[in-house]
Amino acid sequence: MRAFDYVDATSVEDATTFLQDEADSALIAGGTELLVLMKNKVINPRLLINVKSIDGLHRIRADGEGSLTIGSVATIAELGSDEVVQRSFPILADAIRVAASPQLRNMATVGGNLCQKPRCWYYRGSFDCFLKGARGCHALNGQNRGSGIFGRSECYAVNPSDLAPPLVALGASVVIQSPQGRKQISLADFFTLPRGELLNQTILGRDEMVVEVRIPKQPHRSRGVFLKAMERKTWSFAQASVAMQLSRSDDRIEDVRIVLGAIAPIPWRATAAEDALRARALTRQLIEVASAAAVEGAHPSGDNRYKVTLVRELVKRGLSALLNT
């Protein structure tokens, strides 16, 4: 790691002003992602701004009417053991249980998890690649076992976050602040395909920070499932994952969100599968149709073909688990 200055932020405004004043700076929350990138010299900031020191920013608050506000420096362990999360948003608790390892969950924060960079070998190693400002993506004709099968843009690396798919499936939004002010956007719109000048998987600007994440109250009789395929049972990034949340009225599916993880540069809505399900009753036959629809338009590029099979199977198993609930 190159040498750097360090400062404890006293408020969100303080942190974002430091970001604005020092062009070569980075926020540090859990540090589990940032310090690895710095050790590998992928990034070399001159100033680290600690946001864990901001009073109250770790708080998780239920409003009593079914919604939840999560401070961005709450650890994912804290979030996973939160009673409201376990009771009202179990797909999020399920995703956290299989994310990283206990030690990492004790350190990693919600904001940091949503802002983590892709795990692509080329990006993390000493290669010039699109995300580092060079042209083209080496993974297209190179090491692409982990690459995406949807959302092809100028970079094929997938978004690795296990929290993003369930949060998008729950309709969460994020509050973002910069020295110019605060805004709230849906978490789905927070993620974006890297292209052109945008060398990132999120729309977060240089001097912006994630302040909190809000999960709205879910519809009556809403049910969900989270499933993650991994190379080993624990401490492993997803090869593919699915988070789904659906509600029914008189047995007909009303609201439905199916979000795929680790198969595109952003959490990927399986809209064709959702359309196939909406306004119908869930049956074994319909599950076959919907899981086939989930992989419509997939474009694997080589060694990542197995992800097509994984996605279809995960969607099928997820919906099957909801069949008799």
Next chain:
Amino acid sequence: MKDTVRSGVLAQRRRRGPGKLQLRLNVNGETYEVMVEPRRTLLDVLRDDLGLTGAKKVCDRGQCGACTVLLQGVPVYSCLKLAIECEGKPVETVEGLMSNGRLHPLQQAFIDHDAFQCGFCTPGILMSLKALFDRNDSPTEDEVRQAVEGNLCRCGAYSKVLQAALSVARANEQE
């Protein structure tokens, strides 16, 4: 999340580094003063500045668990914590497990059950287990397995580790 009024000049003065600065660390109940740069990890400071070489440096990237210590009672990878982030927060390492010249029951059980070969993973595993037993002194097999999920053992001593931990749990149950 109240934002306070902030003066640019004063704010810049709060920056510390990039050179050495004085830190006060609390490790195993003792206070240590060290002069270190902000870029030094807790693991490196423990090992190189304090001579506490129990926590091991293997991957240095959060992928093995050999560097596990407790920070405010919670297991963390000390290779991914900066020492400067730990000011004023109690750190526990394997060196602090003995008390009054006696091994911790988990340490004794590791010896009795031969729960290691090379021993490189042992300090980290012991700290993960200590955090578990501090919360729950008679955990189930599943709870033990989950507690050490973030610690790799290259020699494959897992089943002996499990036996050792469960023997302590059963002994505690009978008390």
